[in-house]
Amino acid sequence: MPVFHAATPQQVQQAVQTALAEKTPLDIIGGGSKRGLGRATAAGHGLDVSALAGIIEHDHDELTLTTRPGTSLGEIEAALASRRQMLAFEPPGWHGVFAAHGAPAATPTIGGSIAANLAGPRRIRAGGPRDHLLGVAAVNGRAEAWRGGGRVVKNVSGYDMPKLQCGAFGTLSVLTELTLRLVPAPATTSTLLIATETLAAACQMMARALNTPQDVSAAACLPAGIAARAGVPRAGQFIVLLRLEGTSPSVIDRAATLRRQFSAFAELDTPESKAVWHDIGAVSPLLANPDAMLWRLCPTPSLAPEILAALTDLSDQVFLDWGGGLIWLAVPAATPDAAAASIRAAIGPHGHATLVRAPAPLRARLPVFQPLAPPLAALNARIRAAFDPAHILNRGRLVPEP
């Protein structure tokens, strides 16, 4: 597969023009850490945008960051941390998720995180990438350079084009510049650990905690059997983790209130909390078996226990984040069709399931992303054509395309 290397927006435009002329699709490659995510596609030309990198402006007074998409998450996190700021959506990187599947040493980038719309544990409180992407510059499938959104937080000037790019997996445009909203980094973080005996009780507890005014910024549930993999001490059958962030007096006050209310058996301090929530975002508790297939379910949070009850035979390898709104499920490598039919039947109309990690032949045959109802699928296809009528960009990555 020949690979175009683009280090400037103009070179991206040239590569798309060339691909259009040759009628050959382009596979967009950034840091290469999520090559295994999405439908497996027939190889076209590669478009390597890893050199389209670098922070353009960190405007700390205005709480914005303008960057090239190939910039690594590590570089961005370090630059922001030096000014005590951060990306509120806590991009998880997923460093280890695909590492075992033959991918070279790969670097998660901000562009990849936006294209895949990946958010970490703070999703329930602060939203996802779509809630923090203020503006984009991009090249569409007609090789036209366009801009959408802007550099200010409040902006209702035309359609919110940046949001459409989040989760589009590059099928609408190649991103060439991103402006993101920043937030101050909290000075203090604390995590309360609470033991429970059933998943239903754990989910109810997370909902109750999230409904208190104590501003819980993350709520996860780990089965005792895998808790140790995230460095969490074992107690009971399930451990509920509640995170508090903010100024020190505030966190101390709120933690004391929640400890009383939920009988927490332990409390993690700032460095311990950061490590645990990083591991939860990185899916670390389920990465012990490199051959297991990984599902990511986003159900209505309160329905998580009954969805999992319908899947008990499949796996004991499971954990919950987002107060039950995110279920990670590992199924053994030998499971026929990765149990796709059972999993999608269990979630029904109450959310969606993504087959995040599976061998390529399976990801070519099965819908990786939840199939859409026909009118919605037709509308998605028209939007795809509105940006990329020849299906040049990442053809087939989301749905089968001719």
Added chain:
Amino acid sequence: MPSLPAANPAIVARRAAIAADLRRLVPEALIITEASERMAYECDALTAHRSAPLLVVLPRTAREVAAILRYCHANAVPLVPRGAGTSLSGGATPMPDALLLGMARFNRIVEIDAENRCATVQPGVTNLSISQAVAHLGLFYAPDPSSQIACTIGGNVAENSGGVHCLKYGLTTNNVLGVELVTIEGEIIRLGGKHHDSPGYDLLGALVGSEGLLGVVTEVIVRLLPTPPLARALLIGFPLVDQAAATVAAIIAAGIIPAGMEMMDKPAIAAAEAFVRAGYPLDVEALLIVELDGCPAEVDHLIDLVAGLATAHGATTCRASASEAERALFWAGRKAAFPAVGRLAPDYLCMDGTIPRRHLPDMLARISAMESRFGLKVANVFHAGDGNLHPLIMFDANIPTEIDRAEAFGAEILRQCVAMGGALSGEHGIGLEKRDLMPHMFTDTDLDQQMRLKCAFDPQALLNPGKVFPTPCRCAELGRLHSHHGALPFPDLPRF
């Protein structure tokens, strides 16, 4: 003044026939045909533009909306959706050759789901009534546009409305989880839901703020948040505007995101104080209201920090609210600023642009210079925390040319906003009012890409025509792909 496209006389001539067709789709009582009754819908809150709609239809169900849209699609009849008609940008300005689709009868709260912290409501429900309906659960709906008593959630979705508290809690787009949408083909589809994110493109993200151009929303799932146990406000006066702006910057730089951070200039302070007697200092050039919310330990800590920053930057007045009544009083003047300015002049234009915060003093100086150039007075209120300006340009519509000068003044302010790296609209939308300014912010290619999105939803451009885009939609032309035949356009492009 931006004008709507010329009415299509063929459609206007078919008024009676279209009404007869609609009676086969929805009960007769839901259709308004009488000229005198149609006049009640002749404008929204952008009152300078008036014209009675072709017909008014007031559907009650998604199925009725679907039947109406399917009919419009099949017969090429344009339509304008309308919530409470509070749009300041002419988002719901009617047209003589378009149906007006009034969503007022969609006024039910369908479900309150405390466990998942969300509520399912119909689009005609008012913004404030959502928070009122869930207050007993210790929850609230965060976006709070100043028209929240009257404006509907459907209109909020259309315009991506903000409000005083969006600095901390986000805009409508950050607080809507899902919608039921009727497409122009009459399909009823669901975008989003009680779950996080959705497969496929983020159509919900594109829909919020799309000003009624992409479809008609018939149900909305909104995110609810726990009500903070305590909110306190600081009332801070400064002898210089620059000091107030520097304080805003210092608060943000200290890592504090207040629940709200509002600024008023001297004319706005004087007008508000004369109107509501909130106890505002009259000897200052700028007034800040900074609200902090959360647990008592946090709020008290932050109140002290902010007060310290204000004093260090030259504040001559700094009062912290000691009770809910006092906090409400601090806000009373700000919330009444528009009607207060309305007492100073027969008419005013409320502008809505956004700039990076650091340009606030420069912008105020420029507006002040423009006052003499245009011969009109301005009072300024800002959502200072997020750089959202609301200059109120005072004029008298009975004096010939004053409205034209006011509109030219407003356009000049918005062009300045864009030049400073900001946006034409922070929360009111482009609508009809700012439509012709769009090319100042976007290139033709940018606008073509936006119009192609429109074409994917509404290829005949029947939904809310004449709004947002300065040129009519040309879907057939925009859909063509000019392929590059023959030799490679860039043979020297590195590929290896």
